[in-house]
Amino acid sequence: MTDIRVLIAGAGIGGLAAALALHAHGIESIVVDRARELAPLGVGINLQPRAVAALDRLGLADEVARHAVAPRAIEFHDARGHLLFREARGVDGGYRWPQLSVHRGWLQALLLAAVRDRLGSDAVRTGHGLTGFEESSDGVLAHTADGTLAADLLVGADGIHSVVRAQLHPEGDPLLWSGMRMFRGATRTAPFLDGETMVVIAGGGVDVVAYPIGDGLVNWVVQVDEGTSGALRGDANWNAAAPPDTVVGHLGHLRVDWLDVEALVRGADAVFEYPMVDRDPLPWWSDPGGHGRITLLGDAAHPMYPAGANGGTQALVDAVVLAEEVRSDARHGLRTYESRRRTETADVVAASRQMLRDAADPARIAVATATYRRVTHADGS
Template identity: 40%
Template structure:
């Protein structure tokens, strides 16, 4: 059976690997860009997704390329701890949480795709311009057009998905909440445990910091993300990236007085050589992802605000669930329908919760209840209220400890008999 994947990001590459592991060998990933992106900053991959990558044989590589996250701190702008919890192995999961550069993760996944499926399994410089059933029309860098027929086509082409647009042509651009994200990385001295993730915030701003690489002499590469309301004229659009000094001034005006535990924020911003800005955007949930032999995956299906480390994590889980259903059903339509039925309702709810910033809403509540700070967090929250916010969010995203440690494996090989069939009864 021929399977075409559109989009060579984390979701598309993870799907190619998962499909091969499930017994599918005619798999090709098409990417519009002329080469795989080396851009992108840090990602947090939660244990539910790390488990999936571990079952695909990639855990050792992840450990080498990233940093195992040991704890999460939610803090006020003054650095006072609102909530702290262990993460990954430290929290009793069977698999770690991994903080890693997006470029490194894409490199790991792409190398595995080529190892399993050959160099020709990744085709760059091929932009999807037309779609009819599972027949995609791609335009290559040299202007040549190529029609690719497949038994299954998966749109894993991100928040600006061409595959999604083919089925929702009037959807329009992603929606923004008026917030601007500033992102960068800088080398720093040791940061708390060496595997700590810290989120600071008030009722309108957020600052996230965590290491994604360890260097020599106790240094680490800090990935940071700052979010705050954009001026009305700038909402919904990216800014030029060249004026780093001007962006530093904006950041220091907004965050210069903030005090992350064990970190000199002014120095980190000053040592950041490249800063990118983006509007904070997402998509509304849609009623269906699957149309005949075409389905959506990752951000193309459920783009959400960057809260709770669920973007790349859920794309990886999508990949494994899709491969499992394709290998477990003899009919393409039944397989894609079962994948959608399992994933769509859960992701729609997660998208909704992320619009209130997921577990980070404890910071908004803390500021609203104690705008001048606090001496004891127990005067602001009960421990049970804080724990329930974290617990309910983890349960919604299916990354709570009990679920991840106890659910059955998604490892499965494609059934050879009977052959997979399309809804019209023809064998694939």
């Protein structure tokens, strides 16, 4: 191992992937997280072809593929279930890598096990929520709930409520609500259509997204347009519980004979509520007036709407690029990482916003998906 030491705040998908990518280049890292126990939370996640390419770099793509579903297409339907538009996905869409749909909690558990196996049992330290940091020419002092840790570099992969981002950008960085409220769950049920297709059913200000994620589970999202976009008032908690009856109350206009959405909602072990939010792109991730020892990754750097299913994908790409650049130049690696990723992810944030607007218009669905695919480099290149 080299003598550089990277401290990663956040043991989510991006932070754990960054630890694995750095380790593959012989760079020591430690991951800290505020949680006392890292439980496999969440529901489904879509990994675009570029994310699968990143997982292949980490030696995990085959394992994920064995547990996931590779959707062959995405279909857009109206409220009566009539097909409006169909687009091939993954290998069927001509990409080098498949798209994979899997349970987010299972994926995080896989990454966690790989980090502990390759880096050691002490590589992930729970109950060490970051509270602040100090940067100098000699390194970084990271203050956590369980003491202070010294490192050469600090990577803020601590999610949408990032402590690192808040200290770097303390003013004028609110969560921005799209006006869309999301209800989410995963339900064990029989396959619908061909069992390998993602669907979006739209109409009446309510969109339903459903896709299989393996092990007999179907991930579903009900998106309700409340029409009040702007700075978010209140909290954005991925794991806030919601009553199924609230969700079912939004489904009365649906007349789809090949998918019982109400049964999906009522059959879930848990239903979660979340306001669809993002943040405006930042002008920098590593303070240009600082020492180049701190940066951001994943949702801490570029929270985006899940409209195009790209949040997890971009975090995995971040992780691989970060490790490449730190390996190439230990002193300036974080700045070159930022130069490669900041503008690109800002484009994805903008494309996600545009796709959410365009997908509401049946006449623009094909244009919206084509533009989004181009901006996000979905082919894994």
